Amino acid sequence: MLISYAHLSDPPQQFETEAETIVVGRxxxxxxxxxxxxxxxxxxxxxxxxxxxxxxxWLEDLGSTGGTWVNGQRITTKTRLAPGDKITMGQxxxxxxSELAPLPTAEVTPEGVLTSSVSAADSPSALILAAxxxxxxxxxxxAFYELGAALGTLDTVESLARTVVQHLRRAIxxxxxxxxxxxxxxxxxxxxxxxxxxxxxxSLNLARQAIEKQQAFTWRLPAAEETARPFDSVILHGTxxxxxxxxxxxxxxxxxxxxxxxxxGSTFDEDDLRxxxxxxxxxxxxxxxxxxxQDLRRQEVVRSNLLRQFSPQVAERLERMxxxxxxxxxxGKRAEPVTVLVSDVRGFTTLAAGMEPGDVVEVLNELFRICxxxxxxxxxxxxxxxxxxxxxxxGSPEPDARQWENAVRAALEMQxxxxxxxxxxxxxxxxxxxxxxGIHTGAVLHGFxxxxxxxxxxxxxxxxxxxxxxxxxxxxxxxxxxxAVHQRVxxxxxxxxxxxxxxxxxxxxxxxxxxxxALKFKSTEPLPALE
Numbered sequence: 001m002l003i004s005y006a007h008l009s010d011p012p013q014q015f016e017t018e019a020e021t022i023v024v025g026r027x028x029x030x031x032x033x034x035x036x037x038x039x040x041x042x043x044x045x046x047x048x049x050x051x052x053x054x055x056x057x058w059l060e061d062l063g064s065t066g067g068t069w070v071n072g073q074r075i076t077t078k079t080r081l082a083p084g085d086k087i088t089m090g091q092x093x094x095x096x097x098s099e100l101a102p103l104p105t106a107e108v109t110p111e112g113v114l115t116s117s118v119s120a121a122d123s124p125s126a127l128i129l130a131a132x133x134x135x136x137x138x139x140x141x142x143a144f145y146e147l148g149a150a151l152g153t154l155d156t157v158e159s160l161a162r163t164v165v166q167h168l169r170r171a172i173x174x175x176x177x178x179x180x181x182x183x184x185x186x187x188x189x190x191x192x193x194x195x196x197x198x199x200x201x202x203s204l205n206l207a208r209q210a211i212e213k214q215q216a217f218t219w220r221l222p223a224a225e226e227t228a229r230p231f232d233s234v235i236l237h238g239t240x241x242x243x244x245x246x247x248x249x250x251x252x253x254x255x256x257x258x259x260x261x262x263x264x265g266s267t268f269d270e271d272d273l274r275x276x277x278x279x280x281x282x283x284x285x286x287x288x289x290x291x292x293x294q295d296l297r298r299q300e301v302v303r304s305n306l307l308r309q310f311s312p313q314v315a316e317r318l319e320r321m322x323x324x325x326x327x328x329x330x331x332g333k334r335a336e337p338v339t340v341l342v343s344d345v346r347g348f349t350t351l352a353a354g355m356e357p358g359d360v361v362e363v364l365n366e367l368f369r370i371c372x373x374x375x376x377x378x379x380x381x382x383x384x385x386x387x388x389x390x391x392x393x394x395g396s397p398e399p400d401a402r403q404w405e406n407a408v409r410a411a412l413e414m415q416x417x418x419x420x421x422x423x424x425x426x427x428x429x430x431x432x433x434x435x436x437x438g439i440h441t442g443a444v445l446h447g448f449x450x451x452x453x454x455x456x457x458x459x460x461x462x463x464x465x466x467x468x469x470x471x472x473x474x475x476x477x478x479x480x481x482x483x484a485v486h487q488r489v490x491x492x493x494x495x496x497x498x499x500x501x502x503x504x505x506x507x508x509x510x511x512x513x514x515x516x517x518a519l520k521f522k523s524t525e526p527l528p529a530l531e
Contacts, residue, residue: 001052005094007040021051023062024089042066042090050096057081057096066090073133080130116270117217118277120248127278140275143171147279151286157182160290161192164283168259169194171279172243172272175259177201180247180283182255183211191255201237206244207256214253216245216277218268238262243273245280249288257283336443338395338459339407339485340467341380343371343414343437345388346476351433359430364388366425367433370417377413378406383458389471393459396446404441404488408516411437411479419477438470440482470513473500479516486514494518 001022006012015035022034025047035050037043044064051058060078061068068075069088081087087094118127128140147167154160165178179193179200188207193200206219220241242260246253257280261268345351345367355363368385375382375392379400383391392410395403415435422432442463466482474480486495495514502508 003094003096005092007092021049024048024050037089037092040090040092043092047089059087070133073135075134079133113220113222115218115220116273117215118273120214120216120246120277124278124281127274130274136271143275144278144282147282157287157290158191160286164257165192165194168257168279171275172259174261174266174268176261178259180255180257181207183253188256201239201260202258210244210246210256211253214246214248216273218243218273220267240264241267243268243276245277247280247284247287249284254284254287334443335396335446337441338393338444338463339403339439339441340464341392341407341411341437341439342467342471343390343435344471345433346436348388363430363433370421371414374410374413374417378410380410396459404485405492407439408481408489408493411439412516412519415477415479434476436471436474436476437479438467438474439485440467440470441484469511473513480513481516483512492520494520
């Protein structure tokens with residue numbers, strides 16, 4: 001270790017030692033020190049300790065009266081020294097002459113020179129409180145706190161990204177440009193950049209290196225004697241030096257931040273790099289938290305939309321399925337058997353023609369309010385509303401061994417409830433609605449269709465189409481079931497056969513059916529209360 005020191009205006013002296021640790025102070029009563037600064041009586045007898053660890057020099061004050069100062073700042077903790085740092089003890093100034101605290105060895109790569117790096121695994125607190133002058137630590141803490149306070153008030157990923165790049169450029173004075181890129185399915189896309197009037201100057205190749213190495217690093221333009229050739233994007237944007245840091249939260253790579261400078265001779269130091277990595281870690285936490293909140297809100301919207309189609313019992317089971325799988329998934333699969341119920345207001349088009357639009361909506365809403373709870377009561381699923389029609393499914397999305405009985409019971413109770421409500425419509429001067437219901441059973445495709453933000457549960461197949469045909473064959477107040485359904489509920493209902501004439505006999509044959517007249521055994525289940 002080679003140290004140059006001078007008391008006031010005295011000529012400089014040199015102290016050289018191979019020891020890894022030395023104590024600096026004044027010789028007193030036989031208590032030796034390694035570097036004696038006598039005759040400076042303002043220096044404490046055991047003033048400070050210099051130590052060398054893996055090529056790095058550290059300085060520690062030993063409780064001196066006047067304090068130990070580095071570059072005009074009093075140190076209170078063990079501090080790492082850099083080449084050229086000016087140390088003051090009392091009235092004596094010292095400098096470590098040999099380069100004992102160099103930056104990590106520069107790595108010459110095909111695209112430029114990587115001069116230093118910091119692991120993304122380092123905690124923000126370790127990065128911020130790493131040995132440095134109090135002024136540098138204060139600057140790091142201030143920048144970190146201000147970024148966190150700003151990010152805590154924002155509600156979109158776009159505003160988060162924009163705030164991050166603004167704070168990066170403000171916290172790192174040599175940063176002329178800054179950008180934040182987010183990763184989506186392996187592709188990096190700019191989320192925010194400064195200045196906004198020009199295309200961001202980031203090198204995607206260097207950004208990917210930061211992600212692959214999971215390190216923040218500084219980069220500089222290679223000198224003439226170095227064989228590296230920078231990327232065309234770097235040359236195009238005039239970049240002289242830059243820093244890249246990955247956005248990583250709990251092992252998940254979210255993106256990259258970077259800053260650069262175009263001034264000749266400009267550089268970023270290791271203090272800048274530590275601050276960049278600390279702020280990147282903080283930004284990653286906020287970005288991840290916000291995207292999780294967005295996902296939860298989106299899932300809640302999807303969930304609330306979908307669960308309106310199901311009975312409370314089915315909805316509860318689907319909720320459990322959602323929690324186990326993590327998300328609703330689009331797609332369908334075959335289900336057999338499934339029972340489809342279709343109800344339709346007879347002559348509704350004619351009725352609606354003579355009504356005010358508001359009255360039409362009021363009647364339909366009341367009709368649905370009467371029928372839907374009954375469908376849910378028997379574990380049915382509301383597939384869709386089509387004008388004045390309801391399409392409901394029993395035995396889907398989960399199998400139901402009593403689906404045929406449930407569908408028939410639901411249909412009969414729906415007819416009973418509609419009849420009970422007709423007097424109310426008459427008393428308010430509204431047309432009386434009468435409903436026809438058809439039921440069929442068979443194979444379908446069932447599942448979720450649409451897009452992630454607007455999914456609907458539905459069933460598709462010939463069984464649905466045939467249920468519509470049976471509904472068309474039902475007169476006012478009737479429940480018409482197919483032979484396949486009748487075979488399942490013959491012991492439950494009193495029914496008479498009927499032949500349904502099709503609208504297109506040349507292409508579609510007549511359909512055999514049964515009209516349900518009553519249950520053989522009265523249900524003990526009470527009807528839903530009518531308001």
